[in-house]
Amino acid sequence: MKIHFADIAWSDAPRFWLANARIPVCLLANPAMSADVDPEGVLRVDVLVEDGKIARIVPALDARDDAIARVDLGGRQVWPTxxxxxxxxxxxxxxxxxxxxxxxxxxxxxxxxxxxxxxxxxxxxxxxxxxxxxxxxxxxxxxxxxxxxxxxxxxxxxxxxxxxxxxxxxxxxxxxxxxxxxxxxxxxxxxxxxxxxxxxxxxxxxxxxxxxxxxxxxxxxxxxxxxxxxxxxxxxxxxxxxxxxxxxxxxxxxxxxxxxxxxxxxxxxxxxxxxxxxxxxxxxxxxxxxxxxxxxxxxxxxxxxxxxxxxxxxxxxxxxxxxxxxxxxxxxxxxxxxxxxxxxxxxxxxxxxxxxxxxxxxxxxxxxxxxxxxxxxxxxxxxxxxxxxKFEGHGLIGEGAPARLIVFNARSLNEIVSRPQADRVVLEGGRRLAAKLPDYSELWADDDLPGTTAAAE
Ligand SMILES: [Zn+2]
The missing domain is CATH 3.20.20.140 (Metal-dependent hydrolases)
Incomplete structure (x- = not known):
């Protein structure tokens, strides 16, 4: 099944599976589960997010018969922030x-x-x-x-x-x-x-x-x-x-x-x-x-x-x-x-x-x-x-860590390196981050921009 990135239904539930994710083994706190790693060193997993933290990481399954909400990522890459x-x-x-x-x-x-x-x-x-x-x-x-x-x-x-x-x-x-x-x-x-x-x-x-x-x-x-x-x-x-x-x-x-x-x-x-x-x-x-x-x-x-x-x-x-x-x-x-x-x-x-x-x-x-x-x-x-x-709780995906994650519209590392990833989704405490890039005009108003004619006048 093809899942378009724009169609992914992000969850605000206190508990949900980030299902069908790919995580590079070098970013896993516990790389022991890396039996099915692909040639790029990436593993396919389901990640259970609970109360803003990562509760479980298990091998990916097409369907789980539990009643927990499921955000299917369609095999896309998930990294820690x-x-x-x-x-x-x-x-x-x-x-x-x-x-x-x-x-x-x-x-x-x-x-x-x-x-x-x-x-x-x-x-x-x-x-x-x-x-x-x-x-x-x-x-x-x-x-x-x-x-x-x-x-x-x-x-x-x-x-x-x-x-x-x-x-x-x-x-x-x-x-x-x-x-x-x-x-x-x-x-x-x-x-x-x-x-x-x-x-x-x-x-x-x-x-x-x-x-x-x-x-x-x-x-x-x-x-x-x-x-x-x-x-x-x-x-x-x-x-x-x-x-x-x-x-x-x-x-x-x-x-x-x-x-x-x-x-x-x-x-x-x-x-x-x-x-x-x-x-x-x-x-x-x-x-x-x-x-x-x-x-x-x-x-x-x-x-x-x-x-x-x-x-x-x-x-x-x-x-x-x-x-x-x-x-x-x-x-x-x-x-x-x-x-x-x-x-x-x-x-x-x-x-x-x-x-x-x-x-x-x-x-x-x-x-x-x-x-x-x-x-x-x-x-x-x-x-x-x-x-x-020594940045505790950053840089690794592991059980008990905060669900601070980046989801890329990319399945392989090659796809990540090839595009700017401007459409990445950042999760903070498991929730999609609403923050947007600040506008340059918030730094300097246009008529105040140093080095311009307007500012010099
Ligand atoms: Zn420096």
């Missing part, structure tokens, strides 16, 4: 006001620093709220955002973050990481940053490039900088999430130094490193040595494929020669956890995006060659980031 484990909600949607004149990393950095003066609470609320509404409507239920934490804005941005986290709890769960060049933490400011992070329930972060400049060879005092970072983290019992080696300069090799530092300070399993682009342009033996260290220090990696492809190897008037991403396949082969995430959205570091992790997933598959087979690809944006960031 997704996780964006590395983004910058505080910078997002500032592109019209603050464009990057040539798309390079250095001008992105300068433009972002200049824009921070505009980050008063109402501006932050408006742009962060817009980003969260986009993510929510797209089926993203957990976000780890980095928050620029400099002398000029730390005291303004974190209260807004705490407010938004409260407001969005249960719809989009938020984690936050402080972000500034780690050399700034060497001063007494480092104590203030760690205290703000602690009182906000966040993570200690930072970027390993110099305060003024771009990523390159490690700074002479990098060990002291890292000792200070780890000392602050240990004092306040904070996990760490860093921006590392975001360049194609092979001399940028901070990653193994961070791994040594994590081992020296007994911080195994508590450090996440994002980007790590330059590792991909180092020699095979250097890559090998660094991967050994990452595995030993139990460091998790986040790759940001769309932003790496945008910023890396960009020179005006010249066609880029490389994709900018780190050695994801090699890391996974070593057992190093790797997640993919969205990073910047419509700001000076990345001009595009909509906080849509399905879009990030589809692009990641292509940029990373994470296909043939596609079977493990969904874990990059769901189960792995859930584990890396």
């Amino acid at each position: 997704l996780i964006d484990v590395h983004t910058h909600l505080d910078k997002g949607h500032s592109i019209e006001r603050n464009p990057n004149i040539d798309g390079t990393f250095n001008n992105a950095r300068l433009a972002a620093a200049a824009d921070r003066q505009n980050w008063k609470a109402p501006d932050l609320r408006r742009r962060m709220g817009f980003g969260l509404r986009c993510a929510h409507a797209h089926g993203v239920s957990a976000i780890r955002t980095h928050i620029d934490t400099y002398h000029d804005n730390a005291e303004r941005s974190w209260p807004v973050l705490r407010e938004m986290r409260e407001e969005w709890a249960g719809r989009v769960d938020l984690q936050a990481v402080s972000l500034c060049p780690i050399e700034l933490l060497m001063e007494s400011f480092g104590d203030r940053v760690a205290a703000i992070v602690k009182e906000s329930g966040g993570l200690l972060g930072g970027v390993t490039r110099p305060a003024i400049g771009t990523h390159g060879a490690p700074q002479a005092n990098i060990d002291e900088q890292l000792d200070r970072l780890f000392a602050l983290a240990i004092r306040h019992d904070l996990d760490i999430d860093l921006h590392v080696d975001e360049t194609d300069d092979p001399a940028a090799a901070t990653l193994p130094i961070i791994a040594h530092s994590a081992l020296r300070h007994g911080y195994k399993g508590r450090v996440v490193c994002g980007h790590c682009c330059s590792l991909a342009v180092q020699s095979e033996s250097e890559i090998d040595r660094t991967l050994d260290l990452l595995a030993e220090a139990d460091i998790s990696i986040v790759t940001l494929p769309t932003v790496n492809m945008y910023l890396q190897d960009r020179r005006s008037g010249r066609t880029p020669r490389w994709r900018g991403v780190t050695v994801v396949h090699e890391m996974i082969k070593r057992g190093i956890p790797v997640a993919a995430a969205g990073d910047n959205c419509r700001d000076s570091f990345y001009a595009y995006g909509d906080h849509d992790m399905v879009d990030t997933f589809r692009q990641a598959v292509r940029i990373l060659h994470f296909d043939h087979p596609l079977s493990e690809a969904p874990s990059l944006v769901a189960s792995v980031p859930s584990r890396i960031a």
Whole structure:
């Protein structure tokens, strides 16, 4: 029987079967039932939803002779709502006001620093709220955002973050990481940053490039900088999430130094490193040595494929020669956890995006060659980031978990990767989510749109 997606009768009942669903095994909390898995690593199941939670997952049957309502999905894919484990909600949607004149990393950095003066609470609320509404409507239920934490804005941005986290709890769960060049933490400011992070329930972060400049060879005092970072983290019992080696300069090799530092300070399993682009342009033996260290220090990696492809190897008037991403396949082969995430959205570091992790997933598959087979690809944006960031109740479909799900008008992973999935249905607490994408006019009124003639008049 053919069931058209538009004809599916979604249920508001407290108890119903999501029948005839396909779920990738890598997204199941209990993959033990995976006997009848198809060549894409996908299993056909019926899912019992009860009081907003997943009560049972059983092999699919054409008919069940119980009296429970049945929503027949016609063999379509069901995923958990997704996780964006590395983004910058505080910078997002500032592109019209603050464009990057040539798309390079250095001008992105300068433009972002200049824009921070505009980050008063109402501006932050408006742009962060817009980003969260986009993510929510797209089926993203957990976000780890980095928050620029400099002398000029730390005291303004974190209260807004705490407010938004409260407001969005249960719809989009938020984690936050402080972000500034780690050399700034060497001063007494480092104590203030760690205290703000602690009182906000966040993570200690930072970027390993110099305060003024771009990523390159490690700074002479990098060990002291890292000792200070780890000392602050240990004092306040904070996990760490860093921006590392975001360049194609092979001399940028901070990653193994961070791994040594994590081992020296007994911080195994508590450090996440994002980007790590330059590792991909180092020699095979250097890559090998660094991967050994990452595995030993139990460091998790986040790759940001769309932003790496945008910023890396960009020179005006010249066609880029490389994709900018780190050695994801090699890391996974070593057992190093790797997640993919969205990073910047419509700001000076990345001009595009909509906080849509399905879009990030589809692009990641292509940029990373994470296909043939596609079977493990969904874990990059769901189960792995859930584990890396300890997002309880997100990223896996299992009995007892909240029924926060995405139903795709697609039966195979190939069908998911091939189309934008703009017609996906998001379920929250088992109910079809009514939230729609916010209109751009809610961000800036047309006559207020920065950079336009109307706004300039
Ligand atoms: Zn970032």
